[in-house]
């Protein structure tokens with residue numbers, strides 16, 4: 102099976118071209134592909150499938166991003182994934198550089214990119230759902246519940262994020278997050294900049310999370326009594342720019358394709 106490996110600020114993906122939707126992408130196949138020792142290794146899989154092949158004839162996008170987490174679970178949206186997906190479409194000659202749309206489980210997303218360089222995406226209107234709490238290493242952190250299509254809890258903290266232990270998922274009120282949650286911990290470092298780390302649902306700690314950086318910008322703005330502004334969000338894998346204009350949100354940053362090849366499916370160890 103052909104694959105391409107890519108990442109956005111080190112949130113990494115196995116990209117699987119499947120234009121006519123013929124691949125049976127089971128959770129165990131996804132988990133085996135994402136295995137960092139016995140597989141290719143990634144935070145998730147991006148299946149590249151024509152919207153039509155899924156019966157979405159009038160979606161308003163030619164291509165659909167079928168995103169899966171490393172544990173095989175399905176997620177509604179992936180902000181870094183959609184940027185890497187767009188870079189793949191252009192690189193593969195399946196879309197022209199410029200502005201086009203991509204279908205996702207959380208709706209159609211408009212992307213903007215050149216032949217090289219950063220990729221921007223209109224991430225849609227964030228939805229603030231109220232307050233929440235996360236417990237980590239015996240401390241409780243207050244946060245804001247934000248939906249970016251997928252669920253987030255963005256917690257403002259007053260200590261450097263480098264010192265956090267995110268080996269295990271923070272404890273949250275399961276009743277408030279019936280579908281699980283991605284937890285961001287962030288600290289404002291001045292002048293529209295924040296530092297952030299994330300524990301992702303279905304993956305574990307990752308080096309970046311696009312939807313998480315937007316949720317973090319929303320929570321940073323909320324803490325200042327605002328709904329608009331531009332944030333530079335520093336994550337372990339790089340820096341992403343988030344723009345909140347009061348109506349929608351934009352995410353901009355690098356998207357890199359670094360390898361391609363064939364994977365021998367019969368040699369993957371079933372997960």
Ligand SMILES: N[C@@H](CCC[C@H](N)C(=O)O)C(=O)O
Pocket residue numbers: 112170175176177178179180181182251252283301302303304307309310311312313
């Ligand atoms: N890394 C992604 C988010 C991927 C989905 C997430 N783990 C979930 O289950 O909601 C991003 O860049 O947004």
